[in-house]
Amino acid sequence: MAAILALFCMSATPCQAIVFYGTSDSMHNTTAPTGIFQNSGWQYEGLYGAYLGTMIAPQYFITAQHFGTQGNTFTQSSIFNGGSDVTYNIDTAANSGMGYWDIAGTDLRIFKINESFSSYAPLYTGASEVGLTLVTNGRGGPRGADVLVSSVLHGWQNGAADGNARWGSNKVSSIYSSALGDLITANFSANGTAEEATLSSGDSGGGVFVNDGGIWKLAGVNYSIDGRFDTNNTVGNSSDFDAALFDRGGLYQGSDSFGWSFVPNLSQDNPASFYASRISSNSAAIMSIAVVPEPHSVFLVLLAALGYVTQRRRITPQL
Numbered sequence: 001m002a003a004i005l006a007l008f009c010m011s012a013t014p015c016q017a018i019v020f021y022g023t024s025d026s027m028h029n030t031t032a033p034t035g036i037f038q039n040s041g042w043q044y045e046g047l048y049g050a051y052l053g054t055m056i057a058p059q060y061f062i063t064a065q066h067f068g069t070q071g072n073t074f075t076q077s078s079i080f081n082g083g084s085d086v087t088y089n090i091d092t093a094a095n096s097g098m099g100y101w102d103i104a105g106t107d108l109r110i111f112k113i114n115e116s117f118s119s120y121a122p123l124y125t126g127a128s129e130v131g132l133t134l135v136t137n138g139r140g141g142p143r144g145a146d147v148l149v150s151s152v153l154h155g156w157q158n159g160a161a162d163g164n165a166r167w168g169s170n171k172v173s174s175i176y177s178s179a180l181g182d183l184i185t186a187n188f189s190a191n192g193t194a195e196e197a198t199l200s201s202g203d204s205g206g207g208v209f210v211n212d213g214g215i216w217k218l219a220g221v222n223y224s225i226d227g228r229f230d231t232n233n234t235v236g237n238s239s240d241f242d243a244a245l246f247d248r249g250g251l252y253q254g255s256d257s258f259g260w261s262f263v264p265n266l267s268q269d270n271p272a273s274f275y276a277s278r279i280s281s282n283s284a285a286i287m288s289i290a291v292v293p294e295p296h297s298v299f300l301v302l303l304a305a306l307g308y309v310t311q312r313r314r315i316t317p318q319l
């Protein structure tokens with residue numbers, strides 16, 4: 001059932017927010033993380049139109065495809081870099097005039113800038129995401145109205161996207177193979193991580209980072225959420241909604257167009273999940289576009305200047 005629901009989610013709810021289990025405060029986690037979440041990826045995020053993207057190489061950032069192009073700039077605002085806003089210009093002539101590269105069979109899209117970033121995220125290229133703590137970043141809405149089942153709180157409806165960037169945490173629960181490639185999933189748990197969060201409309205494109213032995217690496221790009229939900233399976237009465245649910249039990253999931261499935265209300269919670277396009281499955285394709293200099297690049301460039309090396313080497317993807 002989870003797979004079907006997830007498939008439905010892919011087709012019908014391309015995630016259009018960070019919602020916290022622990023608080024309704026819309027200003028929660030709108031500044032750089034500290035403590036155990038310090039340097040967990042926030043510093044690599046930037047504004048791309050109404051959404052986020054992540055810097056992955058000196059001249060490249062990655063984001064989602066499904067919200068379309070969002071103008072010709074990428075801004076590393078002061079909230080991310082701790083200094084002042086820096087706006088970069090996208091190379092609209094890149095990729096033979098396309099202006100971007102799509103990773104085939106996924107929701108991932110890469111843009112090139114004309115200038116250079118001063119820092120960029122390391123990519124997670126391993127296969128052991130499941131069980132790792134993650135941090136996700138997005139510009140969706142905060143909590144909306146309570147979702148009650150027989151007067152018991154099961155979660156919150158999605159609030160309107162406010163455009164504020166937030167970060168939250170969760171734990172990778174599985175890798176889901178979808179029509180749009182591998183997706184990292186994380187469920188919205190009542191007893192979850194310290195900053196347990198899920199997504200809502202507007203969070204798409206933001207980076208998902210995992211803690212790989214103490215170093216936070218980009219492992220995903222926010223894509224989607226489970227949904228929609230309803231208290232009834234009556235078509236056409238406009239009662240359906242998107243929500244962050246730590247328990248879907250007692251509600252219908254689906255849509256008026258594709259039908260509704262009732263989720264039994266059991267004693268154990270049945271949390272909804274969010275989905276992020278998986279970086280590791282696509283790291284070779286990503287690195288074939290977004291060339292990252294090797295650690296020795298300065299030395300190689302120096303050698304080239306001296307005539308010893310005529311071409312810069314390309315990095316070999318580490319799978």
Ligand SMILES: [Ca+2]
Pocket residue numbers: 170171186187188189192193196
């Ligand atoms: Ca969780």
Ligand SMILES: [Ca+2]
Pocket residue numbers: 230232233234235236237238239240
């Ligand atoms: Ca309905």
